[in-house]
Amino acid sequence: MDAHIRKVYVPMTETGFYILLCLQHEAHGYGIVQQVESLTRGEVRISPGTLYGSLSKMERDGLIRLVREQDKRKVYVITDLGREVLGLEMRRIERLYQTMREARAS
């Protein structure tokens, strides 16, 4: 992974994180919106402008790739590079969470 990808995506935006999380399985944009809404019990609502921008950027940087287009919706899936970035981000968030728990408990 080159330095640019690391700099831009670690840490990444909440929207970016949810996109990669959902795209471990194929999905289109609106599918991601719905999944995130149900995963977070309606608390996180991704807006289309933000989603469109993130998807375009991630496709350009090779974190996700276009699988096909159906019904004018683009279906994407995560790439190996995307998985790598997601893994880094998950470890970062886990560490953050751990630290927070420990700090709270002490």
Place this chain on the structure above:
Amino acid sequence: MKDKKTELKFFTIAAWDKEQEYLRRMHRAGWRLERVGFYNLYHFVRCEPEDVVYQLDYGPEGAAEKDAYVRMFTDCGWEYIQDYAGYSYFRKPVAEMDGHDEEIFCDDESRLELLRRVFVGRMVPALVIVLLLVVPYVVPALGEPSAYSMVLLALFLVMLGIYCYIFVQFVVRYLRLAHKR
């Protein structure tokens, strides 16, 4: 009673939120935007007064794939109205939102991206135009001062002043967003 009306309105480059508010205000007063036309003429048709949020996006990446872009917005409940001068116009009734005002951008990162796109697509070309007018006309005219060259200079200074005003507006907006993060 008339069912259509047209208003002429100008918004500076950095003021698309004012335009959004204007369109929302009109809709609340019972005037639904039909289309924005040449020279910033806003065409409205009479409708039931309703609280509808209007949003503008500018020059998104991969805009060649317009269908997929518009589809994503309509999937999320945003009606696509039209494109005008590089901007895409969307609207969504507040009644269809979850008790709070929705926007087409949900984080400051993407709002900054929008500002950057407008800057590159609007501010930079505007500066180029201003400069292209100065170099060939104003500079030679200054060599031989006359009433004509003074008028040119005054005109140029007014244009430059307007440009600087918009530029400062832009920078203030950018910094405000960047600092919030």
